[in-house]
Amino acid sequence: MIPTTSSRLPKFLIVQVIPKTTKQEEITTELAETKQLIDTFGGTVVSEIIQRLDHPSPNFYIGAGKVEELKLLCDSNGIDVVVVNGLVKSSQLFRIEKELWTVSPKIMVWDRIDLILNIFDQHATTLESKLQIKLARATHMGPRIYGLGKTELSRQGGGVGTRGKGETNIEFERRQIKVDQQKIKKELKKLIKQKQNRLTKRTEMGIGPVALVGYTSAGKTTLFNTLTGKQKEMNKGLFTTLDTVVGKLKSPNFEQPILVSDTIGFISNLPPVLIDSFKSTLLESLEAKLLLHVVDAHDPQVLEKISVVDEILLSLKANQPVILVLNKCDIIDEAALQSIQEKIEKYISSRESDVRTVQLISAHTGAHIEELVSHIETFFESKMR
Ligand SMILES: Nc1nc2c(ncn2[C@@H]2O[C@H](COP(=O)(O)OP(=O)(O)OP(=O)(O)O)[C@@H](O)[C@H]2O)c(=O)[nH]1
Ligand SMILES: [Mg+2]
Structure with missing residues (x-):
């Protein structure tokens, strides 16, 4: 769980894969923006790993050697959250997270979208934005949603984050999540319709x-x-x-x-x-x-x-x-x-x-x-x- 209310800010480590031809200037800008996002979330960046790769590796997104480096850095810095800055597959995030279990099962691995969604979460005030976040999260998390990893969502789901769950349980969750998503979509549709009516009225004013x-x-x-x-x-x-x-x-x-x-x-x-x-x-x-x-x-x-x-x-x-x-x-x-x-x-x-x-x-x-x-x-x- 992220220590948001404790005396210290959660510690973040940024992982960034960069094509070999990318200029240093672009790297600095991209990193600065990610740091700003983490700052907005309320975390502190204590370490970063940059790997120059033209194509992210299919298994872990980063190379296997970098995963070992990541483990060491997470251990020595007491990292709470690893942010892989890119569009990473859900399965890749999960594999990294699993590797980090040997360091601490509390470490969370997010991609850029998870980070943005968690910031959105802090600012959502209306039912509409809360539902939108819920839906985006469910769509984005993919297999991670089935309680395989100790992610923010599974934590919020109340203990879904236990490992080693049986197939039947996962199947049940999968179905449940689909039902929930349909419900959110329906509710959002209703809200949009009401909003459209309000908009038409307002435009006349x-x-x-x-x-x-x-x-x-x-x-x-x-x-x-x-x-x-x-x-x-x-x-x-x-x-x-x-x-x-x-x-x-x-x-x-x-x-x-x-x-x-x-x-x-x-x-x-x-x-x-x-x-x-x-x-x-x-x-x-x-x-x-x-x-x-x-x-x-x-x-x-x-x-x-x-x-x-x-x-x-x-x-x-x-x-x-x-x-x-x-x-x-x-x-x-x-x-x-x-x-x-x-x-x-x-x-x-x-x-x-x-x-x-x-x-x-x-x-x-x-x-x-x-x-x-x-x-x-x-x-x-x-x-x-
Ligand atoms: N110096 C200066 N600062 C400005 C000006 N306009 C906005 N800012 C600052 O820029 C920052 C962002 O301003 P916001 O108005 O919150 O920007 P926004 O586009 O609504 O941002 P989001 O809602 O977060 O997307 C704040 O610190 C503002 O004080 C300006 O004309 N001059
Ligand atoms: Mg604004």
Whole structure:
């Protein structure tokens, strides 16, 4: 069990397999993001193993020699959780976990999705997001769900994590899990229907909606608060926002308010299972008339992150007009800003997206917010003509 309430933070070890041709810079960035995720979860990274392999090994994902190294490191550092940063097969995670039983049966082995789901778990407040997490977890865990490993889910399942279970038991669990999944899906379907009705009603009450989308921690909620005068939680960590909230932006140009929605942030290597389960949360964005794609212009990886978000929007078939909002201008110097703007212009012209405008702002200080609002107004005025 993870010692979350004890005096120390759970200790994490990151395992990363990297193709031989990957540049050092990319490795550093990827590791930094994983560390940030672990930090958000509330853990501390005490060790890492990086293996250069063009193809992950079929048995353990990492090579057998690295498994031995992993055991030693887990033992000497008192590791609680090993995070294998990648899309790892459930059977591979289980095999690693089994190897680690000789060190301690308490060590858990997660992949990136498990880590993200466990962060989601901490932030889920509505029945909808709780169900979505449950469903994504059940789909993602594969054989691990049958109580073969001592994973978070099996722990939550209340003692399912005992080893050496008979075939009959596993068969029974397998059937039970299928039944549970069907139940969750049915419940979610009902919630989506109710939500769709609410959305239709709400749309009649205002203009829009405008949806804030973007990479996690880009500043969506900060901008949402600035635009609507609300006080939603914003945070340095990733995935602070999990559920969608709608607020009103009052404009003297219109009788009705402009509706603005804030939703969950995206991240690279977000697997389809997660996107799929969060479709109902993303409903507001999918049905919006205009998207504000918020980016952290101060981030050195800004272009890569814009492209990740664009790909996810594409996969969700969200092809509405976009205003690209370059946020955090208060902490960027003039020269860096110019270079970023040029790169972004180039990126936009190379893609078939519907970016109407690029607007630099600071959601934090409020700089250039009026210009952004004016772009939003112009968009809806043109629609009404
Ligand atoms: N300097 C500066 N910091 C900002 C600005 N906007 C947001 N931030 C900071 O960026 C961090 C993330 O902000 P959020 O508004 O929570 O970001 P988000 O996109 O909603 O993040 P998630 O909901 O976690 O996906 C917080 O620490 C904010 O204070 C800005 O304009 N300037
Ligand atoms: Mg947020």
